[in-house]
Amino acid sequence: MSETKRITLYGAIDSPFPHRVRLALEEAGATYDIIWISLIYDKPEWYEQKVNVGVGKVPYLVYGGPKLNPGDAPSPETVQVSESLVINEFLADIFPDAHLLPTDPALRAKARLFAQYVDAKFLPAFAGFVFGLGTPVEGLLAAIEGLQRMLPAEGFAVGEWSIADAAAMPLLMRLNQVLELKPSMIKRDAAAQVVEALASPRFARIHKYTADNVARPSMAKTWDRVRLVYSCGELHDAQRRSALVQAAIDAETTKRIERLMKTGKLNSDLTIPVPVQP
Structure with missing residues (x-):
């Protein structure tokens, strides 16, 4: 083309x-x-x-x-x-x-494996924790730790930014969002344990990785919800420009959570058992 x-x-x-x-x-x-x-x-x-x-x-x-x-x-x-x-x-x-993918074949393979891990391991743990489907705190943290182990010492998933990072970051951003919104299907002590763990030295690398992604213009353009656990205090003024978009994202997520708790409908296509109120 x-x-x-x-x-x-x-x-x-x-x-x-x-x-x-x-x-x-x-x-x-x-x-x-x-x-x-x-x-x-x-x-x-x-x-x-x-x-x-x-x-x-x-x-x-x-x-x-x-x-x-x-x-x-x-x-x-x-x-x-x-x-x-x-x-x-x-x-x-x-x-x-x-250069959304590296030209080096080994790095391209690594990028694809990173994205595969996100969907095969982190996504189920994320959904199970956020939507009250039984993922325990340590199960979620273990999935994040696995993601962290795949990161190089510096930079992004394969060094330079790639679509491997696009695979992971929307889920990490929404995990922070949900931890802030504190939906009723997540026990308060469980949410507090996750927040505390993610702020600890155990997750220093994923913290830095998230902050580096948040600092990119692509994230500022596509995700204006800037009150983040991982990168508090590390955002530039230019990234705080759209409280209206932030409020819209929060409002949509809150509506989805409220409907899930009443009906079990996760979206227009998927219905799960109504989560048990903690």
Whole structure:
């Protein structure tokens, strides 16, 4: 693909998975459109009927074609890609000068293994803890510790920033958010134990890793919720510019948690047993 075409991303403000793609797009310096889809209440019928047909999940990326508005069906001549990690690999290919993946084959493999660990180990522990599905404190901390062990002594997941970091950071940011919001499905002593542990020398490397990511313009552009446990006091004034976006993210997350506690609906597609109130 010799020329960059129009990029349209379908996403949801409170989901970490479209956030992964936005980080990659910002790091690439790409121009792109976003069409927001609500995950809290029923998604619009047109999304599953005309866009991500029969699936309806976000993120979904359309490459090429004319400008899309909500309710439009992408042209069949466009390239359409789903799944955040796959989308980011696609972006690394169409923006080679952005170096979203290293050129060295060994480092590319390491980046992919890091992202794989995030989805195979850290994501289940995160979801199990945050949504009251039985992950104990030490289970969550062990998953974060495993992530930390994969980091080099300095820098990002493979030294220079890559889409491996885009895989991890949206989940780490939302863990901090939830620890602040203190939803009722997480026992207060459990949340306090996690906060205390993450502030301890045991997690000094993940603390620095998170702070380094937060300091990047891509994070400031895509995540304006700046009250973070990991990087308190290390943010620049330019990154404090949008309290309105921060409030919107918090409000969406709070709504999702409230509905989960009442109905067991995690999003429009997934229902779990109603969490037991601690």
